[in-house]
Amino acid sequence: MKIAITAKGKELGSDIDTRFGRCEYFVIVDTETMEFEAIMNESAMASGGAGPQAAQTISKIGAKVLITGNVGPNAHQTLEAAGIEIITGSNGKVGDMAEKYKNGELSSTNAPTVGRHAGM
Amino acid sequence: MKITVASGKGGTGKTTIAVNLALSIKNSMLIDCDVEGPNSHIFFKEPMVKLKDVSIPAPKFDLDTCTLCGKCVDFCQYNAISIVGEKLLFFDELCHGCGGCKIICPVDAITEVEHYVGVIEKGGTGDLPVYHGMLNIGEPFGVPIINELKQFADDKKTTIFDSPPGTACPAVETMRDVDFCILVTEPTPFGLHDLTLTVDVIREIGTPYGVVVNRDGIGDDRVDRYCEKENIPLLAKIPNDLEIARLYSSGVPMVKGLPEYRKLFEEMFDRIKEMI
Ligand code: SF4
Ligand code: SF4
Numbered sequence: 485m486k487i488a489i490t491a492k493g494k495e496l497g498s499d500i501d502t503r504f505g506r507c508e509y510f511v512i513v514d515t516e517t518m519e520f521e522a523i524m525n526e527s528a529m530a531s532g533g534a535g536p537q538a539a540q541t542i543s544k545i546g547a548k549v550l551i552t553g554n555v556g557p558n559a560h561q562t563l564e565a566a567g568i569e570i571i572t573g574s575n576g577k578v579g580d581m582a583e584k585y586k587n588g589e590l591s592s593t594n595a596p597t598v599g600r601h602a603g604m
Numbered sequence: 605m606k607i608t609v610a611s612g613k614g615g616t617g618k619t620t621i622a623v624n625l626a627l628s629i630k631n632s633m634l635i636d637c638d639v640e641g642p643n644s645h646i647f648f649k650e651p652m653v654k655l656k657d658v659s660i661p662a663p664k665f666d667l668d669t670c671t672l673c674g675k676c677v678d679f680c681q682y683n684a685i686s687i688v689g690e691k692l693l694f695f696d697e698l699c700h701g702c703g704g705c706k707i708i709c710p711v712d713a714i715t716e717v718e719h720y721v722g723v724i725e726k727g728g729t730g731d732l733p734v735y736h737g738m739l740n741i742g743e744p745f746g747v748p749i750i751n752e753l754k755q756f757a758d759d760k761k762t763t764i765f766d767s768p769p770g771t772a773c774p775a776v777e778t779m780r781d782v783d784f785c786i787l788v789t790e791p792t793p794f795g796l797h798d799l800t801l802t803v804d805v806i807r808e809i810g811t812p813y814g815v816v817v818n819r820d821g822i823g824d825d826r827v828d829r830y831c832e833k834e835n836i837p838l839l840a841k842i843p844n845d846l847e848i849a850r851l852y853s854s855g856v857p858m859v860k861g862l863p864e865y866r867k868l869f870e871e872m873f874d875r876i877k878e879m880i
Contacts (some may be wrong), residue, residue, distance in 0.1 A: 532683060536686040540687065543689065565689070566691075
């Protein structure tokens with residue numbers, strides 16, 4: 485299964501970017517094989533609506549889980565509509581979070597963690 | 605004639621200058637464009653009465669007709685529309701009401717509905733009418749209300765616009781298409797910093813402008829030096845007078861409580877007239 489992790493770099497050793505809509509990269513990890521690829525987040529520069537746009541990006545890639553720091557209300561609604569499980573409050577290294585997820589150590593949230601326009 | 609009173613940040617006394625200037629000159633009107641927190645009206649006894657609602661056109665999606673082609677999503681530069689899986693989502697607080705998605709939709713699944721963003725109210729007197737707009741809570745874009753407010757300017761009067769603080773779109777909107785812009789600042793490092801940002805914007809817009817220093821005496825002469833170096837007319841200095849502050853907090857304009865200040869505003873107005 486594919487999971488998307490918001491990251492400041494392109495590697496498993498990169499730090500988590502705690503912003504969702506305006507993170508630098510998404511590292512997409514396949515939890516069966518631990519193979520990964522990094523994609524640039526083109527929404528980072530959006531003047532508004534970065535959250536919903538980023539949610540569409542990871543939905544198109546086929547991610548079923550999002551691991552990040554914070555998610556605003558619009559992004560939350562879009563992710564929920566896309567059926568993507570949301571895990572917030574993450575920090576540390578991308579690879580470590582992927583392992584933790586695989587081991588069932590992370591639990592999902594069902595509410596936005598920041599208010600509107602928090603990332604503007 | 606149209607004069608805008610602007611300031612790079614809130615709390616510099618922009619409203620004080622706008623209100624007292626309007627009160628000191630003949631045949632004036634006041635339009636408070638600070639739609640997120642209008643407060644000019646507190647200096648007038650007359651109640652504000654609602655004139656009209658302000659709306660922008662917002663799209664309404666017929667989901668039975670929509671083919672989820674995604675053309676509207678790609679078109680909307682404000683990311684107000686999302687499609688994930690089989691679902692189309694619309695975020696009305698991101699929509700600027702440009703109407704483009706309706707035009708772009710190949711199957712006519714989009715119609716337009718009114719989305720109410722705020723109201724315009726009127727108060728003051730026949731001699732000095734006061735208008736202001738109020739953005740509904742949670743609505744992020746004041747510009748549509750400001751544009752409607754500007755329509756109330758009466759060509760036969762001198763209109764004073766009280767601009768929203770800052771240098772973002774709503775402030776820029778009030779600084780263009782006017783004859784003169786008064787930039788209000790304080791004689792402090794922060795005041796100067798915000799003033800320089802506002803000067804950059806006003807030079808870009810091209811409106812003639814001058815500076816008023818408020819609460820003169822609380823800082824130093826760095827604003828004077830800056831204005832001299834940049835060749836910016838210093839229109840007036842309002843002293844840091846405790847009595848002005850006391851009147852302000854009880855909602856009395858300084859030219860009413862301290863009539864000697866009226867002359868300062870009259871002279872300010874004379875200088876402005878010479879410059880335009
Ligand atoms: S009206 Fe314009 S801003 Fe609003 S959703 Fe349509 S394209 Fe986007
Ligand atoms: S352009 Fe029209 S048909 Fe295509 S997704 Fe948008 S609303 Fe649906």
